[in-house]
Amino acid sequence: MNNIYDCKLLLVDDNLQLLHMIEEILRKEGYQHIVTAKSCQEAYEVFDREELQLGILDVMLPDGDGFSLFRRLRERWETPLLFLSAKDEDNDRLFGLGLGADDYITKPFLPQELLFRIAAILKRTYFFGNGRAREEILVLGERTINFENAMVTWEEKSTTLTAKELLLLRKLNSNRGNIVTFDALCQTAWGDFYYGYENTLMVHIRRLREKIEEDPSHPKWLQTVRGLGYRLNK
């Protein structure tokens, strides 16, 4: 599975018209695998048979309510489940969420909101790491800079950036492709009173180049723009 649209969704509702409407909404959005069921029993069998990534349960069903279906399903699977209900009463919503539903959407709903909420759950369940920091990695040709651990790696070798070097490179990277003025760089490194650090900046840039460039004296990535500042090329 490469993206949320590869997920297989189950739609449980006995209102055929609504069923088709939602199916259409999902299909238009790009979901490729949509299964439907019209009763609790059918829904349970589908779960048993197929490997689903998310279930959307109507609360009103011919052979029982969505809540009891929810409980039966959760006994065996941890698949995300969300409720769809015509009743917007607080008690029902609380009951549904209290059971452990991933969301509770009331009819009438905005199609877009349904899509966003489904996407949020799918991303959270199947595509995000566990809320940890994103890996911040910068690739400059042969070399790789990891902002998380300040390491520069190339051909098995590696060095680490110092605090100031990391700071400056971060700043440059956050404006990659654009010029960052001397003043801006000095400011990020030494705060508001940076007068007199111009030369120090140059030294740091030199050291950075020695770590990230193949030929520090003829930089390919961290280039100087005369009279203006430095630029980290794309």
Added chain:
Amino acid sequence: MNNIYDCKLLLVDDNLQLLHMIEEILRKEGYQHIVTAKSCQEAYEVFDREELQLGILDVMLPDGDGFSLFRRLRERWETPLLFLSAKDEDNDRLFGLGLGADDYITKPFLPQELLFRIAAILKRTYFFGNGRAREEILVLGERTINFENAMVTWEEKSTTLTAKELLLLRKLNSNRGNIVTFDALCQTAWGDFYYGYENTLMVHIRRLREKIEEDPSHPKWLQTVRGLGYRLNK
């Protein structure tokens, strides 16, 4: 982390009254680690400093809106984020969810619903099996550290880690490969008022090295990254 109440939550809101109300609700429910921030800037700094499991962002903030804060945070972290807003207009809700928020709750809200929705997200993110292998054993070359009983074993020999050593190693391990700042380490070891423990930290690190490294003075695993912090290498 054994249950959702171990999760550390961040609450961002400039309305002090509301802030305290929500904090109270969360505390009463059993959440033990609640951090608050009153501005975007503050929120960002907290994220940088602490390891949070969920963020609740008010849409209206003194130094920017919750939406732009959301974007800044998501650039670096995948932590679940949900919006809290006074406006229940469809457009705002869609905008917030469209950004990728995990939920969007409008004021006034039912305290219980807020709790359920937070619980749903936390469970989904941290406690349901998304192939999240709970690592309780750490292997560093020849040595093996068992977090369950704090024992370090190698070549028939073994020692035990002290409480503080275990705590620090846990923290380092949960960010293995990345730098953990002094502040972050001190915070996990001594809580919010850790001023003055910097040197103590170093001593503990030394002791840890003596137990987990072959040559404590030339550490292979627990390395220091000058000016930034320590890193447990992969």
Added chain:
DNA sequence: ATGAACCTTACTTTTTCCTTAAATTTTTTC
């Protein structure tokens, strides 16, 4: 050819971290 902008290197200072030992607190044992 000249001056301004920037580079480069070697050197000095500062900061950060290490390390050891002793003191204090906490926990365990008898």
Added chain:
DNA sequence: GAAAAAATTTAAGGAAAAAGTAAGGTTCAT
């Protein structure tokens, strides 16, 4: 409940890395 052991904290001198300084060199535009 006192003594012993273990763990934690404090303190201080020392080492090493990073940051900063300075001075001569290079490049570029006019």
